[in-house]
Amino acid sequence: MPDEYQGIDSMNLEIAQNRIIDFIRNETRKAGVDGAVVGISGGIDSALAATLTVKALGKDKVLGIHMPESGLTTSEDSKDAKTLADWLGIEFQTIGISGIISAFMAAVPESESADRLSKGNLKARIRMSLLYFHANRMNRMVIGTGNKTEILLGYFTKYGDGGVDLEPIGGLYKTEVWELSRRLGVPDSLITKKPSAGLWAGQTDEAELGISYLKVDEVLKRLEQNEDPETILKTPGISAEQLNSVMNRIERSEHKRNAPPVPPN
Secondary structure, three states: OOOOOOOOOOOOOOOOHHHHHHHHHHHHHHHHOOOEEEEOOOHHHHHHHHHHHHHHHOOOHHHEEEEOOOOOOOOOHHHHHHHHHHHHHOOOEEEEOOHHHHHHHHHHHHHHHHOOOHHHHHHHHHHHHHHHHHHHHOEEEEEEOOOHHHHHHEEEEEEEEOOOEEEEOOOOHHHHHHHHHHHHOOOOHHOOOOOOOOOOOOOOOOHHHHOHHHHHHHHHHHHHHOOHHHHHHHOOOOHHHHHHHHHHHHHOHHHHHHHOOOOOO
16 A cells, blocks of 8 residues: 555445445345355455455355466465465465466467467456356356456456456445555555556556556546546646546446447347
8 A cells, every 4th residue: 555645534434345245245145146256366456355255245155266377476476365365264276377378379379479468368368267167166256356446447357357246346446445455454465565467577557557546546536526637637746648548548448347239229
């Protein structure tokens, strides 16, 4: 969590926490499932989603799955994923995806010349398939780990990490994810690390976005309040380039947030 971030109103966080727990409990009950499956990356978003799911359903009804890629997923992420699962007391599995990636590459010759984004999206979709395999065999739901910031920016893979049954933290900005995680006692190592999707070497969210989560959340909140761009640009530390980047991402990713369109009758 950034040092300069001073926190969010604790009462609002408590309301959000209780609302999310009720949401998970009610939606799984309505679906008639026996529990939940959560992909645990070793990052803060999956940590918070898993924590809230345990509070809603109980540790015996939550399976955490860590899906590392050999040579790319860091040992720190794998260690933190296991630390979280032990802290929550949930069933935990590690399923390496390197062999699946290799099999895909061998079956599709064009994959060797694919750009890193295409390959990265493939990895996210492989992980989604593994989560659903286990959810289906156990009569459970797949719990998403996307936050409001990522969803608004389209910073997720369509039918990858965006392919889930529930998005419990989808109403929380990234800065709120950090703060609620701290409030709930999530292990500190997950809160303080740099956010990364881990889809290629050296990737970090903020470097790819070109703006810190602290600033992007400020922009998104102001846009949500229908402030015009000229007013937002008066905010210290936010450049026209950063604002335009955020607004362009929102516009370009609209298709990710909507059901596939069908032609009118």
